[in-house]
Amino acid sequence: QVQxxxxxxxxxxxxxxxxLSCAASGFTFGLHGMHWIRQxxxxxxxxxxxxxxxxxxxxxxxxxxxxxxTISRDNIxxxxxxxxxxxxxxxxxxxxxxxxxxxxxxxxxILENWGQGTLVTVSS
Amino acid sequence: xxxxxxxxxxALSLGERATINCKSSQSVFYxxxxxxYLTWYQQIPGQPPKLxxxxxxxxxxxxxxxxxxxxxxxxFTLTISGLQAEDVAVYYCHQYYNTPPTFGQGTKVx
Numbered sequence: 001q002v003q004x005x006x007x008x009x010x011x012x013x014x015x016x017x018x019x020l021s022c023a024a025s026g027f028t029f030g031l032h033g034m035h036w037i038r039q040x041x042x043x044x045x046x047x048x049x050x051x052x053x054x055x056x057x058x059x060x061x062x063x064x065x066x067x068x069x070t071i072s073r074d075n076i077x078x079x080x081x082x083x084x085x086x087x088x089x090x091x092x093x094x095x096x097x098x099x100x101x102x103x104x105x106x107x108x109x110i111l112e113n114w115g116q117g118t119l120v121t122v123s124s
Numbered sequence: 125x126x127x128x129x130x131x132x133x134x135a136l137s138l139g140e141r142a143t144i145n146c147k148s149s150q151s152v153f154y155x156x157x158x159x160x161y162l163t164w165y166q167q168i169p170g171q172p173p174k175l176x177x178x179x180x181x182x183x184x185x186x187x188x189x190x191x192x193x194x195x196x197x198x199x200f201t202l203t204i205s206g207l208q209a210e211d212v213a214v215y216y217c218h219q220y221y222n223t224p225p226t227f228g229q230g231t232k233v234x
Contacts, residue, residue, distance in 0.1 A: 045165075045173065045216055045227040060223045096172055105157040109220035111165070112184075114172035 002026040002113040004097050009118030012087050022080040022097030022115060029078040033100035033108030036071060036082050038093035039117070046093075049082065050100070053108060065091075087122045094119050125149050125219050129228035136233070142204040144231045146217035151197045154221065161221035164193055164202045167230075168213045176215075177202065204233070 008020040022034070036048040049071040052058035059071050070083040080097050094117040100108035126149040136142055152161045160180035165173040175184050177193035180200055190205045204211055217228040 044230045045167075045218075047225045047227070050223075062224050101178070105154070105159055107161065107220055109161075109223075109225050110163055110175065110178045111173070111218070112175055114174070116172055 002099060004099060004113060004115035006095060006097050006115045006118040009095065009120045011121045011123065013124055014088060014122055016087055017083070017085045018087065018120060020082040020084065020095055020097075020118060020120070022082075024078045024080065024097075024099070027099065029073075030075040031102060033103075034071075034073060034080045035098045035100055035109075035111060036080075037096045037098055037111070037114075038091075038120075039096070040090075040093045043093075048095070050109070051080065053100070053103065084120070087120075089122050091120060092122050125152065125221060125226050127217055127219055127226050127228040129215075129217060129231045131231060132229070133232040133234065136207050138207055138209060140207050142202075142207050142211070142233055144202040144215050144217075144233075146195075146200040146202070146228050148198045148200075148219055148221075152219045152221035153197050160196050160200070161219060162193075162195075162200055163218045163220065164191075165216045165218060166211075166213045167216065168210075173216065207233070 003025045005023045033053045035050045049061045051071045068086045072081045096117045097115045098111040099113040101110035128147045130145045162180045164177040167173045181193040192203045194201050214230045
C-alpha cells in the first residue's frame with residue numbers, strides 16, 4: 001500500500017532554514033508528480049509546490065513561497081524534499097506531502113494519497 | 125481561481141442528507157477533455173485529508189456510495205446521503221484546472 005512519511009519538522013527562528021523529507025513506498029515513485037501542501041493551525045489547506053514526474057523536471061510554487069522554498073526529489077531513494085529558506089512566522093503549519101495521480105487528461109494534480117504531515121513552527 | 129464553499133459549517137442528525145456547495149471564480153471545465161477539474165477531500169479531525177471524489181463526480185475506490193459529487197463549470201455539490209457518525213469531518217473542494225491549484229475554505233460537518 002502507498003505510504004508517505006514526512007520528517008524534518010521543527011521549531012525554527014525567523015530567517016532560518018529547514019529541510020523537510022518525504023519517504024515514499026508502495027508505488028512507482030518516479031511515475032508520479034509529487035506535491036507539498038500545508039495547513040496552518042486551525043486553518044484550511046494551501047498548496048505549496050509540485051515536482052513533475054517526467055524528464056522535464058517541472059517545478060511550480062505558490063506565490064507565498066516562491067524564491068524561498070525549493071522542491072526536489074530523489075527517484076533512486078524514493079524521497080521528496082522541501083528546502084525552506086528565509087522562514088517566516090506565517091510559514092508555521094503542518095506540511096503534508098501528497099502523491100499526484102498517474103498523468104491523465106493533462107494533469108497530475110489529483111492528490112491521491114497524503115502523508116501524516118510534519119509540523120513546522122517558526123517563532124522567535 | 126478562488127474556490128468558495130457554503131455553508132462554512134453544517135450540523136445534522138444521523139441519517140440526514142448533507143449538501144455542501146462549492147463555487148469557483150472561473151470555470152474549471154476543460155472542453156477538450158470534457159471534464160471538470162475538481163476534487164473533494166475529507167479531513168477527519170487529527171488525520172490528513174483523504175481523496176473522495178475526482179473529476180467532480182468520480183468516487184474513489186473504497187469510498188462509500190453515500191458520497192456523491194455533481195455539478196459542472198463553476199458550481200459543484202458534494203452530497204452525503206444518510207450521514208454516519210464517521211462522516212464528521214471538514215470537507216474541501218479543490219480545483220486543479222490551473223496552477224496554482226486552490227482549495228475552498230472547508231465545510232465542517234457535525
